[in-house]
Amino acid sequence: xxxxxxxxxxxxxxxxxxxxxxxxxxxxxxxxxxxxxxxxxxxxxxxxxxxxxxxxxxxxxxxxxxxxxxxxxxxxxxxxxxxxxxxxxxxxxxxxxxxxxxxxxxxxxxxxxxxxxxxxxxxxxxxxxxxxxxxxxxxxxxxxxxxxxxxxxxxxxxxxxxxxxxxxxxxxxxxxxxxxxxxxxxxxxxxxxxxxxxxxxxxxxxxxxxxxxxxxxxxxxxxxxxxxxxxxxxxxxxxx
Amino acid sequence: xxxxxxxxxxxxxxxxxxxxxxxxxxxxxxxxxxxxxxxxxxxxxxxxxxxxxxxxxxxxxxxxxxxxxxxxxxxxxxxxxxxxxxxxxxxxxxxxxxxxxxxxxxxxxxxxxxxxxxxxxxxxxxxxxxxxxxxxxxxxxxxxxxxxxxxxxxxxxxxxxxxxxxxxxxxxxxxxxxxxxxxxxxxxxxxxxxxxxxxxxxxxxxxxxxxxxxxxxxxxxxxxxxxxxxxxxxxxxxxx
DNA sequence: CGTGGGCTTGAGCGTGGTCAAGTTGGGTGG
DNA sequence: CCACCCAACTTGACCACGCTCAAGCCCACG
Numbered sequence: 001x002x003x004x005x006x007x008x009x010x011x012x013x014x015x016x017x018x019x020x021x022x023x024x025x026x027x028x029x030x031x032x033x034x035x036x037x038x039x040x041x042x043x044x045x046x047x048x049x050x051x052x053x054x055x056x057x058x059x060x061x062x063x064x065x066x067x068x069x070x071x072x073x074x075x076x077x078x079x080x081x082x083x084x085x086x087x088x089x090x091x092x093x094x095x096x097x098x099x100x101x102x103x104x105x106x107x108x109x110x111x112x113x114x115x116x117x118x119x120x121x122x123x124x125x126x127x128x129x130x131x132x133x134x135x136x137x138x139x140x141x142x143x144x145x146x147x148x149x150x151x152x153x154x155x156x157x158x159x160x161x162x163x164x165x166x167x168x169x170x171x172x173x174x175x176x177x178x179x180x181x182x183x184x185x186x187x188x189x190x191x192x193x194x195x196x197x198x199x200x201x202x203x204x205x206x207x208x209x210x211x212x213x214x215x216x217x218x219x220x221x222x223x224x225x226x227x228x229x230x231x232x233x234x235x236x237x238x239x240x
Numbered sequence: 241x242x243x244x245x246x247x248x249x250x251x252x253x254x255x256x257x258x259x260x261x262x263x264x265x266x267x268x269x270x271x272x273x274x275x276x277x278x279x280x281x282x283x284x285x286x287x288x289x290x291x292x293x294x295x296x297x298x299x300x301x302x303x304x305x306x307x308x309x310x311x312x313x314x315x316x317x318x319x320x321x322x323x324x325x326x327x328x329x330x331x332x333x334x335x336x337x338x339x340x341x342x343x344x345x346x347x348x349x350x351x352x353x354x355x356x357x358x359x360x361x362x363x364x365x366x367x368x369x370x371x372x373x374x375x376x377x378x379x380x381x382x383x384x385x386x387x388x389x390x391x392x393x394x395x396x397x398x399x400x401x402x403x404x405x406x407x408x409x410x411x412x413x414x415x416x417x418x419x420x421x422x423x424x425x426x427x428x429x430x431x432x433x434x435x436x437x438x439x440x441x442x443x444x445x446x447x448x449x450x451x452x453x454x455x456x457x458x459x460x461x462x463x464x465x466x467x468x469x470x471x472x473x474x475x476x477x478x479x480x
Numbered sequence: 481c482g483t484g485g486g487c488t489t490g491a492g493c494g495t496g497g498t499c500a501a502g503t504t505g506g507g508t509g510g
Numbered sequence: 511c512c513a514c515c516c517a518a519c520t521t522g523a524c525c526a527c528g529c530t531c532a533a534g535c536c537c538a539c540g
Contacts, residue, residue, distance in 0.1 A: 061380045063466045069383040071376045083365050091373055091471035118355075125323050128368060133331055135375045136311045140301045142382035143309040143427030147528070178486065187383030192528050194488065226303045231331035387496070418518065432496050434520065450505095 001053055002027040004077030007165045011234045012126040019119050026051065029104040039080075039094040039102070046084040048104045052076050055100035056176055060184065061092045070185040072135065073097075073158065073177075077165040081131075082110055082124040098176045126233070133231045142187045145225070147196045150186045152225035155206055155213055157232070164234050175213035241293055242267040244317030247405045251474045252366040259359050266291065269344040279320075279334040279342070286324040288344045292316050295340035296416055300424065301332045310425040312375065313337075313398065313417075317405040321371075322350055322364040338416045366473070373471045382427045385466070387436045390426045392465035395446055395453060397472070404474050415453035 005027075006020050015023075030053070033039065039050055039057060050057075057074040071092065074080055080094055085107035114121045134157070141150045158175065162168040179197070183190040201207050205221040207214045215221055245267075246260050255263075270293070273279065279290055279297060290297075297314040311332065314320055320334055325347035354361045374397070381390045398415065402408040419437070423430040441447050445461040447454045455461055 059376070061376070063380070063384060065466075067384040069380040071379045081369070083369060086362065086366055087369060087473055088475065089470065091468075091473075092376065115358075122326065126326055128372075129321070129323060129327060132368075132372050132375060135372060135379060136299070136301070136332065139311045139375060139379050139382060140303070140309040142379060143424075144303060144307040180486080184383075189529055190486090191488085191530080195528090198488090226305075228331075230329065233327055233331075235328065420518080429497055430518090431498080431520085435496090438520090 001076075004053070004165050005051060005079065008077040009120075009123040009127060011164050012130070013119065013123050015119065015123070019117065019123075022113060022117060022120060026105045026109060027053070027103045029106070031102050031104055033096040033100040033102070035096055035098050035100075037096050037100075039096065039100075040090055041093045042090050044090050046081075046087060046090055046107075048106050049082060049084060049110050050074075050080040050094065051103040051105055052078050052080075053101040053103060055096065055098040056174075057094060057096050057100055057102070058181070058185070059092055059094055068184045069187065070181065071138065072131070073185065075158070075161055075165070076167060079105075079127065082128055083114075085110070097181055130233050133233065137231050138185075147186070147188055147192055148199060149225050150188070151182070151193070151196055151200060152206070152221050153227050154182070154186065155208075155215065156218075156222055156225050156227040156229075159213065159215060160229055160232060160234070164232070170215075170218070172212065172214045174211065175208055176211045241316075244293070244405050245291060245319065248317040249360075249363040249367060251404050252370070253359065253363050255359065255363070259357065259363075262353060262357060262360060266345045266349060267293070267343045269346070271342055271344055273336040273340040273342070275336055275338050275340075277336050277340075279336065279340075280330055281333045282330050284330050286321075286327060286330055286347075288346050289322060289324060289350050290314075290320040290334065291343040291345055292318050292320075293341040293343060295336065295338040296414075297334060297336050297340055297342070298421070298425070299332055299334055308424045309427065310421065311378065312371070313425065315398070315401055315405070316407060319345075319367065322368055323354075325350070337421055370473050373473065377471050378425075387426070387428055387432055388439060389465050390428070391422070391433070391436055391440060392446070392461050393467050394422070394426065395448075395455065396458075396462055396465050396467040396469075399453065399455060400469055400472060400474070404472070410455075410458070412452065412454045414451065415448055416451045 002024055006015060006023050009015060009023070040046065052074045054076055058070045059072040059074070059080065060068055060070045062068045114124060137157070141153050145153060159168060159170060159173050162173045163170050167173065179193045180190040183193045186193065197208055205215070205217045205224065207216070242264055246255060246263050249255060249263070280286065292314045294316055298310045299312040299314070299320065300308055300310045302308045354364060377397070381393050385393060399408060399410060399413050402413045403410050407413065419433045420430040423433045426433065437448055445455070445457045445464065447456070
């Protein structure tokens with residue numbers, strides 16, 4: 001569990017034993033949250049980097065009138081911005097979607113690594129670049145993909161990200177979020193997510209049932225979503 | 241013109257003379273492009289960092305069937321990812337929207353700065369973090385804002401970004417893109433952008449005419465867009 | 481056994497898309 | 511200097527994807 005971050009970064013760059021040790025040393029200050037709690041809120045000053053160990057979290061923004069948009073999912077092994085603490089205040093909130101275990105890494109430790117360890121400093125840059133790539137792909141989905149394509153694309157992305165840290169074989173994985181959460185991530189209404197899910201299931205490509213996702217036909221799911229895995233930059237290990 | 245990057249970064253962090261000199265030294269290898277040309281294409285290996293000096297560029301992705309989504313606008317003073325070259329290949333393209341002047345900065349120069357200059361290294365991190373914040377806000381717009389709100393929000397954002405590098409007083413600025421470009425950025429059709437633009441004009445808040453944007457009532461435009469400038473993290477100079 | 485959150489279904493509607501036909505206007509060549 | 515051209519913009523008619531509201535169902539949990 002503690003080495004998920006290592007596994008994740010090793011998709012991008014080779015780590016030596018000392019680097020791995022340094023990363024493992026970050027896993028302390030463990031915090032547990034219930035589903036639906038905020039990790040940090042818009043307006044707060046970020047003081048530490050949050051590393052997800054178990055469960056799912058999200059980054060979200062809320063408009064004045066209550067409309068909510070989830071802009072990122074955090075899976076086990078994900079860091080919520082290696083360098084947030086450079087900013088004065090959060091312009092969005094982080095919240096748990098499931099029971100959550102996370103490590104709160106003091107900013108000094110991250111800053112120390114960035115100043116003193118070239119490999120890990122590069123790894124953090126790569127991690128940041130890839131998170132940004134994901135954010136861009138979400139922008140594409142919301143701007144130009146239809147509801148079924150959006151869902152299909154998200155499923156492809158999540159499954160591959162979980163695979164890159166060894167949490168799935170690529171055909172079946174956890175999807176422990178409500179349809180309302182999916183709706184807020186995909187820019188749809190919960191009702192429409194429900195109907196689209198049924199439609200996808202009817203095609204036989206994929207099924208989401210009691211918080212588990214099963215992919216029956218990855219080839220065709222990817223074709224439907226127009227999913228091109230290159231934006232995740234995982235080639236070092238998982239290939240596609 | 242060459243000091244736009246300095247002005248931009250000084251919104252985030254204080255620069256000393258030597259830092260400023262180092263940045264000014266990056267402005268060479270000047271390239272000029274006509275509107276609609278690609279700077280670099282999806283699949284290419286990034287070898288340098290592109291710095292916009294004059295004109296507008298964009299980052300975009302194209303789906304297999306031709307649907308296009310612009311995921312970012314680059315204005316004068318903007319760098320297209322300080323650290324792209326860490327990635328193996330581009331998962332999107334960069335293109336010009338207007339006649340464009342840019343400096344192609346060799347990756348070694350950026351890498352040298354990041355390795356050797358703490359202040360500028362931090363400045364590049366901040367620049368990257370803020371670009372990502374912008375990307376998130378676009379995700380929110382596409383997911384949860386209506387057509388008129390999206391346009392209004394984009395206008396607020398662009399105008400403030402231009403103000404932060406001294407290219408507008410905040411009430412009137414260049415907007416040298418076609419309605420089709422706006423449509424591709426906002427996840428709308430060109431026809432609907434046209435109609436929404438007329439609607440906004442009818443309210444008297446704002447007008448877009450022959451590539452110039454005029455904001456008549458910033459207060460109400462921001463209210464309509466639910467625009468909160470804090471995500472741009474410009475407080476050091478421009479406040480709001 | 482009751483409760484409440486999440487899921488499902490139906491009906492009606494509206495925002496925004498598509499297609500197709502003009503219109504405008506800046507730029508070029510004769 | 512004018513005529514022409516083409517890209518950008520504009521308008522209308524029609525349509526569909528996805529939203530809202532409302533009611534009912536399922537089932538995990540206390």
